[in-house]
Amino acid sequence: MDERISASYLIETAFPLDEAAAVMAGEQSTGTFVAVPGETAQLKQRNGAVVERVVELGWADSPSLPGARSPKGAGAPRWRQAEVHLSWPLRNIGPSLPNLMTTLAGNLYELAQFSGMRLLDFEVPRVFADAFAGPQFGIEGTRRLSGVHGRPLIGTIIKPSIGLSPEETARRVRDLCEGGIDFIKDDELQSDGVDCPFEERVDQVMQVILDHAQRSGRKVMYAFNITGDLDQMRSRHDHVLARGGTCVMASVQSCGLVGITELRRHSQLAIHGHRNGWGALSRSPQLGFSTPAWQKFWRLAGIDHIHVNGIRNKFCEPDDSCVASARSCLTPMFEAPAKDFRIMPVFSSGQWAGQAVDTYEALGSVDLIHACGGGIAAHPDGIAAGVQSLRDAWEAARSGVPLPQFAATHRALARAVEAFGT
């Protein structure tokens, strides 16, 4: 228990940086607004958070977030930005995931000394790897379950998001299986509504997937959205398992850490983590969580996949942020012989064959799920050609051949470039 938890933050403050960093360390460990009786030197030494490093980055004329105070009588404040590194003794909380979140990302967002406060990254001691089972399948397990090796899983999502019947959903799944898809997922809005009850959807879809697997020898992975209360998630998981499915999906932010931890304890299937709601925690650049920090909580809780948007996505996340998120998923959280807790990043949103080369260049890996909606369904020659165009593009990426050159001898890719390239 002499080990330490460490974290880095982006801060903005009008106070001297060392003073501001000390406020963070105090508030998140032994201190409060004022010195209190009993906060002895020994107690601070044993239980206090420590400011390990402060790196000034720059400054602004106006505060990024409202409500921040500036030192009295110091003239027009200068709002300095800095990276602050703190550490905590593990003994304060032990290997507890919700208490880790409260310690690293609790009240400090409200501190009036700061006009910016964002958790950038964190590291936990090896004891967390022992206390939490972590990803059950991860990258290798997902490849084993889906039978896809040496390239990304080519995936898609059932649309319209909501409103299709189980039969209509299964018909779309049939077309996708016949088109050569590797991975399909429910939309996050599709759970267990009146018009597409969960169990019926699973029954109909799995019939199609198992039929196809018998013919093709490969079982398409379908991420069924089981998001719900704990008993619902468990029984839906069991239903998917009983019908031969390989993956369940949960909206991690809506379920929360305790829910996902419990799901992992129960699960025998890959857990596809959907990050809807993440934008509320991340979109203000001076507030909340960077994705590399945020996704670590869910890896510890035990998901196998997480969404990272994608290059040139239709949402508002910049490319470098998406790539940093994906890289962090592929980076071990612990050193051997502990499990590394690596998971599969899911690239989606406005994706088609055109992003494969750039994605591979940025990431240096094919360990990802590349999920395309229109990029597959709207291919001028149909779904099979859409899937083929993605496989072609990834082959081009891996072999280092420029996309236009590769397209000259690969018709599905050429037609995709014609249709979607601008």
Next chain:
Amino acid sequence: MDERISASYLIETAFPLDEAAAVMAGEQSTGTFVAVPGETAQLKQRNGAVVERVVELGWADSPSLPGARSPKGAGAPRWRQAEVHLSWPLRNIGPSLPNLMTTLAGNLYELAQFSGMRLLDFEVPRVFADAFAGPQFGIEGTRRLSGVHGRPLIGTIIKPSIGLSPEETARRVRDLCEGGIDFIKDDELQSDGVDCPFEERVDQVMQVILDHAQRSGRKVMYAFNITGDLDQMRSRHDHVLARGGTCVMASVQSCGLVGITELRRHSQLAIHGHRNGWGALSRSPQLGFSTPAWQKFWRLAGIDHIHVNGIRNKFCEPDDSCVASARSCLTPMFEAPAKDFRIMPVFSSGQWAGQAVDTYEALGSVDLIHACGGGIAAHPDGIAAGVQSLRDAWEAARSGVPLPQFAATHRALARAVEAFGT
């Protein structure tokens, strides 16, 4: 299932407001970026979200959040702010709390058409009141358990936040009980660390509280922080129950909706909801959740108390926001004969007797926990005088007598004003 869920948002966009509102409704129900086959008129009619109302509020020259797009070729964009009211058919998700969060507060924060997106409030049909047990004790139950009527519960928090032993904690509790306190809570950083193991803390503290109750006839309510994995929370709850405690505390944001729902199902004690981490979702005024919206999720999950900061708090939340949060806790979510799901707001942070009058005037109610740290412990005549000063101040507030006038005949209050008034 013909009933509807409704929600209101603060948005900012460079697109025409009706068009922007339609994008929100589409993304969060049947639509996606492009028209997809199968999104028939009948499906949209049955499952689509509806834009009920759009009210323009004003506009800005620059976007509040980065990453937003503006219409092509329309010159310098004007970033309009508006309140948008949407509704959804209940049939899409049924009475499911995590799916409600995904529907109301999921991917829409990432939509590139918006430079501002904040959930302001929502309403759910009565079927949610039947599906969720809601607050088990609420305001009346908290008063019954603590024996405090006709005035706020006067509360405090154990400090230093972390590092005290169970014995040291119990000694502080003894002083507080003898001083007449109604309510005590663990700090949110204090869970089950090496230096203050949970069960030992409960044993020592409850011994003091029960001894005091035997002498005084009133059992002080202590909110023990049980935040942890689900099995830990359940067994810690059971330990508090077995030792005669009346309240457990959980960090709601760190546990998540599924965890708190499960805790409520198991619990026989009042659940004190701690909102640490809320700042990350709320501090950017154009992003995330307003507290009146945010706290409703946790009321549905079943908490009995929630933190709202307080007037002139030491954090950065403005007074009007704190008061709006507290008011929303006291406002019924459902009409009779359904339970009203009202809960007790907890005023804290920089509180002392000086805020009682303003708090009562703003709230028009004494149904709250008024938690003071220094305002009690640092009273020049000791803890008992600190507690008395709070009781005095609330008597002044209720009787409409100005504080200075009331203080003239109430020594504890007078001494508090001397010490803390500026």
